[in-house]
Amino acid sequence: MNADSPMLVGIDFSPSSRNALLTALRLAKAKQRKVTALHVMDPDLAGAIKTAHGFTDAALHASMLERLRAFLDAPADLTKDLTFEFETGADFVTLIHWCNKLKAGLLVLGSRGRISAHNQIGAIAARCARQAPADVLLVREDTKHAFRHIVACVDFSETSAKAVRHAAEVAEIEGSHLDCLTVNQTALAMSLDYAGYLPALEVPDTTSTEYWGGELEKFRTPLIPAAVAPRAKGVVLERVNVRDAIYEYIGTSGADLVVLGTRGRTNLRTIFMGTTAERIITNSPCSVLAVKPEGYEFQVH
Template sequence: MITKGSIVVGMDFSACSASALAQALRMGAWTRSPVHALHVIDTLALTELEVAYSPLMLEVHQQLKDEARSAWGRVSRDVPGAAQATFEVITHNPLTGLVQACKDRNAGLLCLGIHGDRAHRGVGTLAGKCARSAPTDVLLVEEGKSAKFRTIVACIDFSETSRRALERAMQIAAQDGAQVHALHVYRAPWSGLHVRPAAMKDDPGAQARYREILRENLEKFCRPTDPAVTWTNPRFELLEHRSHGAGIAEYVRASGAELCVLGTRGKTNLRDVMLGSTAERVVREAPCSTLVVRPVE
């Protein structure tokens, strides 16, 4: 199941957030999950307005809420099925407000535009923070990408979280009729050595055997356990690269994928385990929508 519980959508009324709403409604329909759209008025911005417009503060606050509801009406009427979603305006720190909304609504998925009106290249600040901090899976949607996904890259590092990422990718593929690329980016174990074992020196056969073992492990790891998605038959891909995150981003760009699915804090290196830097780099650099999958607690 792509999501358990409800779906929360962060709305800033940009074209990108409209695409996120459309994807949330699509995915919610698969499992009849309720969709809750939320606009957060930034408390800090409101405080600064209070300094400038102190005598009119209550009126200004109400006007902001009214304008948000009007903006919702303008955006939602162009998104099929939006009438089925609830909409709420709150005043809070944007990150904290979205995180709390996910908890309060027992959300299985948070959907956001990958950027707002102010950032048209790369991931926006709030989207990046949510990908790191939200208590649920996070889908960051490219502007204009509101329809089915056709090519999906699932990032595999042999951790249980990457198994969840593969399951999510295959579930979406089963609904959309998409092709899944199961991608393992690796740094060859001899690449960081100043000296190499004799068996590795100028022996392309040894290196080829290493890749064969990796491919066997990848195919074994990716055997689906959900009978509903066995037909998707992922395509297995290995890529040697000095950086896991940069390698994933390069592959996604070259393959023309529309969605990249990856887990956080997998088995790569100590920094990745502590900070999830591979996921952060992919979110920052991948030229497509990204689904960030949380580990099972």
């Protein structure tokens, strides 16, 4: 979420994509960032519409831009830095192309497409969260207000430091409470996770919740601006299953946004790497900001 980089919002005319655009405009206004709202249409559908209505390419383009403006129906003060775009093509490929074209720092999507299961994000949103060359904010359909309670997941990696900084930026804009959450998997818990086959760990006694609480304070304190610090705290949970611990905390805390890095540690003490991060992103009961590693790039051909 580079403060100087533009935002790209994917629009599919679902209620969650409208909330995604309103959320992007709200966040962008605070930093005076440019926002581009893009609708991508399947070429076969575009051809059928042109045939049915006698549209030229230009007429279809103009018609879709008008529909996008009507779909948003937002106050003028929110839309002064907003540009609407329409393109035919494959959804994912076109979104990636526009991310690279705009050098977007943030891609904002509705968390649920036109066809999605309860608490499960759409297929395009899931793929973008994994691969888009920008941080990805997935906004739920029931997000009707500013984010009030943010949870930033910490595994002490560089990417989770970036996640905490971005969570703090949103908290500063929105006036949110911010909880920096880490999950302590003790040696016993890890042994249970690996069916008892984990080798003995010859390390100092660093498995206590108190120890990790101190490490979390040292990690998070320099990342959080003074304006947010009074509303921020560190939380250490001791659990066997990291994913379940995060779900549980989201539920008990009433969080409406979870922020996590898409790449974390790669040793046996992995917290937010691989399937854990993927499942949190895919099935989170609240909006998600997926933060990419510094320098991450992705091209489609």
